[in-house]
Ligand code: SF4
């Protein structure tokens with residue numbers, strides 16, 4: 118691979134073809150920490166659809182029933198507005214963390230990094246050897262050994278990609294349903310099968326070949342970092358003052374960098390961090406561990422490449438408290454408070470009342486009648502009963518429903534008619550009616566307002 122340059126991508130050859138990056142192995146404290154975090158995150162991803170909380174998987178986004186079970190709490194489609202707060206809150210959290218600590222998300226928790234470094238590259242290392250051997254295998258002609266090693270690697274990649282896509286689908290249809298579907302012909306559930314197949318194919322393409330291109334070319338987050346970072350954000354950087362001028366060990370007047378290129382060889386995006394912070398840097402810390410190992414061997418202080426701010430690397434003081442971080446903190450606190458308040462206000466049931474389709478009112482000899490329909494969704498994991506009543510400022514108003522109380526099974530949704538009537542003589546124009554839906558033996562209650570309509574009194 119050509120030497121990294123700021124004028125071109127290290128992952129693309131001069132003729133535009135793909136230059137495959139084979140990062141060298143690295144050992145060190147950050148590498149250990151990242152591996153531990155990867156293992157935990159993969160375990161969380163694999164276990165969430167299995168672990169039951171309150172009778173449902175910890176995360177079950179049941180789209181077909183329009184119910185979302187999140188860690189014991191059930192949300193229905195009427196609660197969808199909360200997603201706005203959730204997504205903006207997570208976006209602000211990411212901005213906040215980036216402004217303080219740079220791309221820690223990319224280096225430690227992004228699924229792209231977690232699965233690429235934690236699963237696929239480890240399989241590759243196991244079957245094809247270290248970076249030098251992998252590069253040699255790349256250049257070698259297609260002999261029996263290369264066919265065998267590459268064939269096994271890709272077979273395992275396909276199995277892993279399909280396993281990850283099956284697990285992903287389980288978040289939407291549940292593990293028992295997934296298991297049932299796997300036991301019947303794909304034609305019986307062809308849309309789900311297609312989803313699994315397409316997703317598995319994309320994962321395989323990404324992790325087997327596309328890899329760091331996703332971070333460099335597709336992901337918008339890397340491009341946003343220039344707007345989110347400032348000279349006080351903690352990034353991974355090279356201490357130029359200490360390292361330059363580069364020179365071999367014992368070269369008179371040389372800095373601490375011995376120009377061994379270890380930091381370049383371990384970089385999964387093929388860049389040279391000594392050229393400054395670049396969009397391609399995903400904050401993986403491999404160059405820190407690599408350089409620290411070199412420094413230890415040379416009995417020099419570690420940290421030539423380290424976590425520090427632009428100001429810190431230039432010998433100035435780093436300010437954690439600054440207008441940008443204060444503003445992000447405030448926005449985050451406001452957003453988190455609104456979200457917590459909104460979630461705490463979500464009721465154990467959801468209800469609405471609308472006019473029934475058909476005529477707006479019905480006239481009988483003695484009375485005028487309006488038909489409404491009340492929709493109630495029981496969000497509890499147990500059955501519940503609800504009483505429905507209509508209320509008006511006019512004492513002559515009467516009402517009746519088809520079922521009282523309305524009893525619903527866990528997560529059941531029902532629509533029940535509500536008839537409101539008033540003697541013809543008492544009707545003097547449209548008037549408001551309040552419909553109360555109350556949970557029996559529970560604190561939940563909802564109030565919905567409708568308008569009673571009738572004929573123009575001048576026509577009577
Ligand atoms: S420059 Fe260092 S931290 Fe950035 S991607 Fe390369 S090895 Fe990782």
Ligand code: SF4
Pocket residue numbers: 355360373374375376377378379380381391407408409411421422
């Ligand atoms: S690993 Fe350290 S010593 Fe070696 S080239 Fe990189 S910065 Fe210089």
